[in-house]
Amino acid sequence: MGFALALEEAGIPTIPVSTHAFARLAKATAKTGGMPTLRNCYVPQPVVGRTPSELRDYIEGMDPIEKRPFMQGVIDGLTQPLSDEDLKGATFEREMPRFLEPDTEDNLHQLFLENHWTDQLPVVLPTEARVEAMLKGTSHAPDKHVGHMRPTAFREAWAFDVEKVAVNAVMAGARPEYLPVILALTASGVSARSSSTTSWAALSIVNGPIRDEIGMNSGIGTLGPYNHANATIGRAYCLASQNVQGGSVPGDTYMGSVGSNWNYTACFAENEERSPWSPFHVDNGFKASDSTVSVFFGGWYTQSGFGPRETWKEKFIRCLTATDHFSPPLIVMDPIVARAFDDMGYSKQSLIEWCAENAKMPARNYWDDQWTTTLVKPHAVAGVEPFASRLRAAPDEMISIFRPEDINIVVIGGETQGAFKMISGRYRGLGPGTMTGGKLPTVRVDDWR
Amino acid sequence: MADKIKVLDPRGYPPKVVGKRLANRPMSLDGKVLYLIDALFDNADVFMEQLRDWFATNMPSVETRIIKPRESWKDDPEMRATVVAQGDVAIMGVGL
Numbered sequence: 001m002g003f004a005l006a007l008e009e010a011g012i013p014t015i016p017v018s019t020h021a022f023a024r025l026a027k028a029t030a031k032t033g034g035m036p037t038l039r040n041c042y043v044p045q046p047v048v049g050r051t052p053s054e055l056r057d058y059i060e061g062m063d064p065i066e067k068r069p070f071m072q073g074v075i076d077g078l079t080q081p082l083s084d085e086d087l088k089g090a091t092f093e094r095e096m097p098r099f100l101e102p103d104t105e106d107n108l109h110q111l112f113l114e115n116h117w118t119d120q121l122p123v124v125l126p127t128e129a130r131v132e133a134m135l136k137g138t139s140h141a142p143d144k145h146v147g148h149m150r151p152t153a154f155r156e157a158w159a160f161d162v163e164k165v166a167v168n169a170v171m172a173g174a175r176p177e178y179l180p181v182i183l184a185l186t187a188s189g190v191s192a193r194s195s196s197t198t199s200w201a202a203l204s205i206v207n208g209p210i211r212d213e214i215g216m217n218s219g220i221g222t223l224g225p226y227n228h229a230n231a232t233i234g235r236a237y238c239l240a241s242q243n244v245q246g247g248s249v250p251g252d253t254y255m256g257s258v259g260s261n262w263n264y265t266a267c268f269a270e271n272e273e274r275s276p277w278s279p280f281h282v283d284n285g286f287k288a289s290d291s292t293v294s295v296f297f298g299g300w301y302t303q304s305g306f307g308p309r310e311t312w313k314e315k316f317i318r319c320l321t322a323t324d325h326f327s328p329p330l331i332v333m334d335p336i337v338a339r340a341f342d343d344m345g346y347s348k349q350s351l352i353e354w355c356a357e358n359a360k361m362p363a364r365n366y367w368d369d370q371w372t373t374t375l376v377k378p379h380a381v382a383g384v385e386p387f388a389s390r391l392r393a394a395p396d397e398m399i400s401i402f403r404p405e406d407i408n409i410v411v412i413g414g415e416t417q418g419a420f421k422m423i424s425g426r427y428r429g430l431g432p433g434t435m436t437g438g439k440l441p442t443v444r445v446d447d448w449r
Numbered sequence: 450m451a452d453k454i455k456v457l458d459p460r461g462y463p464p465k466v467v468g469k470r471l472a473n474r475p476m477s478l479d480g481k482v483l484y485l486i487d488a489l490f491d492n493a494d495v496f497m498e499q500l501r502d503w504f505a506t507n508m509p510s511v512e513t514r515i516i517k518p519r520e521s522w523k524d525d526p527e528m529r530a531t532v533v534a535q536g537d538v539a540i541m542g543v544g545l
Contacts, residue, residue, distance in 0.1 A: 003529065011472045012537070082474060089471075126459065128457065158463050243461065382519065
C-alpha cells in the first residue's frame, strides 16, 4: 500500500490489489495515507495455494467488495478522470483528549470494552488519582516522549508519552514500582499487538536486579499465572501496545487469523542465580548490574521436552525441525537442564551452535514455506549468505534451517522438573519481527526509573 | 444514581494526516507502459503472470512489465524510480 501511495504521489496512476479479507484495512490505510479515494481493487481470499487457472478466474471474475468485474475496476481506476475529492485528498487531525467524558463506572467499563481498549478481561479504570500514583514509579515527566508504535510496518506510527503508558499500566493492574519495566518494554518500539495474519506475539525477558526489587518470579511456574509482577507487567505491555498504536481491532488493526494466547501476557524473569551460564543481557553486552527487558517476537509454537536424556540429540532435532522455521526458537530451560548440559561440557553458545548445525531439513521443505519464500527468498536471490546457498541446494539436500544468531537460550524454572521448551521467538535478524531500526530489542530499565 | 468519575484516555497520539492528490489519469491505456508490481507475497508472482497474460490477450497495445521490490513490506526507492521513469501506470499486488 505504501508503494501505491508513493507512486500516485509521484504521478503514476496505481491500482493496489488486495484480497477481500483486507478491504477494511486497505481503505483505512489509504485514508491515513491522505488518499482516501485511492482506487483499490479486490480479489477473493485466498491467493496463496491457488492454481494459475484459479487466479485467472479471479481476474476475469467479480470484485467481491466493489461488486463489479475486477478488470473493469482496474481499467476504470487507471483511466477515469479525477474528481474533486481525488484532487485534494484528505487532510485531518485527530485530537486525543486527555480525559474522557465523566460517566459512571459501569458505563466507562462498557465504553472501554466497546472501544476495544481492553483484552476483554476486566480492567482497572485509570482515574486521575490512580494514574498519578502510578507515575510515582518513575522520575520522568508525564509528558516525556517514550516512542512510536504501530501494528505493522505499513501502518502509520502513533506517538506516546510516559502518562499514556502509566494509564495502561493502571488498567492492567500493575503497581507503580513496575512502571520502569513497562516503560522500557514500550520504548523497545516492538508492538505486542502486531496485526499480522500470522498471529505474532511479543514475549519478554527481564534481567538484572529489578527482578528481585519488584518480586518477579523466575522459579516454579515462571511462565504461568503465579506472580503479580510477571502477570501485570506483561499485560500492561500488551494493553499499552494496542492502545498507543491506535488499536488492535479484528478486521481493522488486527488480522491474526487464529490469534495467540501469548497476547494476554508474556513477561518473565530469568533465573540468573540458578543458571550455570551468564545471564541473557550480559551475553548481549550489558552489565550484570544493569536491569533490562528483552523482547522476542514470536509465539507461533511451543515444543517441549525433558532431560537431557540419553537420546537428547534426537529429541532436540525433532523439536527444532518441527518448528515453523521462519520464526526461530527461544529455548527456555529449567536450571536442572542447563546444569546437565553444563556438566556435559556445553556452554550456552556451544549448545546453540550444536542446535544450528544439526537442525536440518531438505531444501524443498525449507523453501516450501510461505514466509520463508516471501521474506527470506529475496535476500537469497540477492546473494546474501547463508540464504543464497540454501537456495542453490538441490531439493533433497539437507540444509541448516537456523543460524546460531537465530537461536537463544534463557534459563527459567523452579527445579521441580528437568523441563525445557522451545518457543517461537525471534530476537534479531531477518524478518518482520524485530523492527527496531537495527537496534537490539533490549532496553535498559534503569533509564526509565 | 451512581456517581460519575473521570478517567484518562488510554490511546496514543496519531500523526496529522496530510491530504495527497491522485495522479492524473491517461484517457486510455493504448500504447502505455503498465508496470505489474509483484508484492512478493506467496503466489503473487503467479497472479501477476496471469494479469500480464490477460492484457496480452485482451489489450495487446498495453506493454506490461513485471517488477519486484527487493523485499516485501519495505520501501524500494530504486524500484519506484524505475516505475516513475519508465512507466505510465501500475498495478500492485497481491497484498497490502
